[in-house]
Amino acid sequence: MRVLGVEGTAWCASAAVFDAEADSVCIESDPYEPDSGGIHPREAAEHMGDSIPRVIEAALEHAREEYGEDGNDGDGPPVDAVAFSRGPGLGPCLRIVATAARALARTLGVPLVGVNHMLAHLEIGRHRAGFDSPVCLNASGANAHLLGFHDGRYRVLGETMDTGVGNALDKFTRHVGWSHPGGPKIEQHARDGEFVDLPYVVKGMDFSFSGIMSAAKAAYDDGVPVEDVCFSLQEHVFAMLTEVAERALSLTGTDELVLGGGVAQNARLREMLESMCAERGADFHAPEPRFLRDNAGMIAVLGAKMAAAGDTVAVEDSAIDPDFRPDQVPVTWRSGESVARVPSAAGGSDEGRGSDEDGDAGGADLRGAEATVEVRGAEVVKRRLPKGYRHPELDATLRRDRTVAEARLLAAAREAGVPTPLVHDVDVPGATLAMQFVGECDLAAALTPDRARTVGEHLARLHDAGIVHGDPTTRNVRVGGEDERRARADGRLFCIDFGLGFSSDHVEDYAMDLHVFEQSIEGTASDPESLVAAVEDGYRAVGDPAVLERLRGVEGRGRYQ
Numbered sequence: 001m002r003v004l005g006v007e008g009t010a011w012c013a014s015a016a017v018f019d020a021e022a023d024s025v026c027i028e029s030d031p032y033e034p035d036s037g038g039i040h041p042r043e044a045a046e047h048m049g050d051s052i053p054r055v056i057e058a059a060l061e062h063a064r065e066e067y068g069e070d071g072n073d074g075d076g077p078p079v080d081a082v083a084f085s086r087g088p089g090l091g092p093c094l095r096i097v098a099t100a101a102r103a104l105a106r107t108l109g110v111p112l113v114g115v116n117h118m119l120a121h122l123e124i125g126r127h128r129a130g131f132d133s134p135v136c137l138n139a140s141g142a143n144a145h146l147l148g149f150h151d152g153r154y155r156v157l158g159e160t161m162d163t164g165v166g167n168a169l170d171k172f173t174r175h176v177g178w179s180h181p182g183g184p185k186i187e188q189h190a191r192d193g194e195f196v197d198l199p200y201v202v203k204g205m206d207f208s209f210s211g212i213m214s215a216a217k218a219a220y221d222d223g224v225p226v227e228d229v230c231f232s233l234q235e236h237v238f239a240m241l242t243e244v245a246e247r248a249l250s251l252t253g254t255d256e257l258v259l260g261g262g263v264a265q266n267a268r269l270r271e272m273l274e275s276m277c278a279e280r281g282a283d284f285h286a287p288e289p290r291f292l293r294d295n296a297g298m299i300a301v302l303g304a305k306m307a308a309a310g311d312t313v314a315v316e317d318s319a320i321d322p323d324f325r326p327d328q329v330p331v332t333w334r335s336g337e338s339v340a341r342v343p344s345a346a347g348g349s350d351e352g353r354g355s356d357e358d359g360d361a362g363g364a365d366l367r368g369a370e371a372t373v374e375v376r377g378a379e380v381v382k383r384r385l386p387k388g389y390r391h392p393e394l395d396a397t398l399r400r401d402r403t404v405a406e407a408r409l410l411a412a413a414r415e416a417g418v419p420t421p422l423v424h425d426v427d428v429p430g431a432t433l434a435m436q437f438v439g440e441c442d443l444a445a446a447l448t449p450d451r452a453r454t455v456g457e458h459l460a461r462l463h464d465a466g467i468v469h470g471d472p473t474t475r476n477v478r479v480g481g482e483d484e485r486r487a488r489a490d491g492r493l494f495c496i497d498f499g500l501g502f503s504s505d506h507v508e509d510y511a512m513d514l515h516v517f518e519q520s521i522e523g524t525a526s527d528p529e530s531l532v533a534a535v536e537d538g539y540r541a542v543g544d545p546a547v548l549e550r551l552r553g554v555e556g557r558g559r560y561q
């Protein structure tokens with residue numbers, strides 16, 4: 001099968017021919033380079049209008065040369081299908097691409113395939129790596145998210161709560177007066193920079209860039225050398241992405257990671273992800289740069305997989321969608337394998353090395369994304385080990401602050417009526433906590449609507465006491481055993497791992513906490529709807545209804561800016 005792909009969601013007018021038998025891709029691209037400022041939608045659309053016909057003609061010319069005027073067999077078109085980026089992206093650009101693709105498919109008499117641009121960024125990595133079911137990190141201009149395949153769809157495991165990662169970097173370089181795109185200039189200047197402290201914001205597997213970008217601009221305005229700001233921006237922003245990618249690998253029990261998107265051309269980001277994967281024994285793949293930035297090669301490759309599965313679209317149904325989300329796409333081209341296996345009953349953590357089947361892990365070492373947890377009889381010792389991918393200063397700060405926060409909030413939560421393990425000892429310089437062993441397995445291994453409801457109640461109690469958990473997932477709740485159930489009628493559910501927690505009286509922070517918990521259910525459970533409804537019932541019964549209202553707003557926030 002041979003497919004001609006067309007791309008033009010924002011800045012890159014591109015056409016490509018993918019030959020599936022030879023696994024070869026020929027890409028013709030023409031980038032739009034704004035004279036000043038960022039991407040202007042009208043100028044970008046004008047660029048598409050001029051360039052799309054040209055790049056299509058060049059790609060077709062290549063196909064004719066390679067495969068003969070009428071294809072190999074002498075009587076057919078040179079390609080078997082035309083695939084195009086249907087969204088997300090800038091409406092005026094998408095419309096031009098779609099019009100050209102429809103006309104071409106009609107002229108050649110071949111089917112049309114409508115491709116989700118974000119899935120193309122990730123499928124190209126899976127295709128090139130030959131991985132089966134990896135966690136996918138997309139680091140592009142307008143987006144940043146983690147996806148895992150589960151039950152016929154790519155689920156969003158985590159994402160930016162405000163701007164895309166490339167757009168965030170570009171905003172800083174515009175402030176400094178550098179031309180678009182800013183990412184490569186940040187990378188160059190970072191080579192001569194030194195570390196300065198900037199905000200670092202992750203919430204479960206979600207993250208946000210607005211705080212760090214404001215701080216970076218303010219630092220520059222205050223006279224901090226621009227090289228230092230660039231260096232530190234990279235160290236913070238990419239460490240955030242690496243941390244959430246590691247958490248996604250840990251939560252889903254996956255040992256393959258692929259990277260996609262234009263920011264993935266940055267060597268420091270790739271180095272951090274590579275180092276994180278090596279430390280935990282996972283495989284990492286980032287495709288070559290021509291497949292990372294926007295390009296039609298990735299559209300043609302995914303288009304071919306879709307066409308082979310019969311997933312084509314009639315012209316009258318081929319409307320573009322500027323807000324097309326990756327989790328909206330029914331995945332027709334993959335079989336049933338899932339990234340997100342529900343962890344085994346044995347504690348639920350990575351491998352649970354040495355733990356026995358019922359999770360009563362005498363002497364065993366468990367491993368979360370951040371820490372190792374050593375079980376010593378009725379006690380566990382949790383150590384936040386240094387992360388080699390992080391800058392040493394950032395690493396030391398995060399390990400210290402999280403250890404202190406966890407000890408403080410475990411006690412505060414218990415006072416607020418939420419069961420937590422008792423802290424026995426805190427060693428701040430060693431980033432180590434000794435605490436009571438609780439529960440017999442993680443909630444991920446024993447999730448029921450009743451338990452989901454109880455977690456909703458727990459979160460409401462925490463929030464009423466001004467506590468934000470910061471990372472409430474089904475792995476950070478432990479399910480009480482028989483003894484604990486007998487001792488308390490409610491069958492205890494213990495909240496653990498308050499390392500990302502903080503005190504706050506903002507409804508927004510509480511809604512975000514609920515969002516993180518619901519996302520952890522949606523990413524891994526087979527019947528998420530009833531479980532999510534149960535969480536919200538529990539929350540409503542105990543907590544402030546304004547938080548549930550705000551949750552609806554959080555869910556739709558800032559995904560394609």
Ligand SMILES: C[C@@H](O)[C@H](NC(=O)OP(=O)(O)OC[C@H]1O[C@@H](n2cnc3c(N)ncnc32)[C@H](O)[C@@H]1O)C(=O)O
Nearest residue numbers: 009010140141142143166181183184262263266293294
């Ligand atoms: C919807 C679609 O139009 C959009 N495309 C897009 O954002 O173009 P992409 O090629 O994936 O990424 C461009 C971004 O990638 C950044 N970038 C390029 N080279 C970089 C580098 N060496 N370091 C950091 N950022 C870099 C640029 O600054 C720019 O923000 C998207 O995929 O989100």
Ligand SMILES: Nc1ncnc2c1ncn2[C@@H]1O[C@H](COP(=O)(O)OP(=O)(O)OP(=O)(O)O)[C@@H](O)[C@H]1O
Nearest residue numbers: 347349366368369370371373421436437438475497
């Ligand atoms: N007090 C405890 N009692 C019993 N098991 C525990 C306790 N604390 C941690 N564990 C086990 O160890 C695992 C990892 O612990 P924890 O979540 O605190 O580490 P982490 O590295 O911060 O994890 P992550 O960042 O992946 O959520 C938990 O999922 C749980 O199975």
Ligand SMILES: [Fe+2]
Nearest residue numbers: 140141261294
């Ligand atoms: Fe892109």
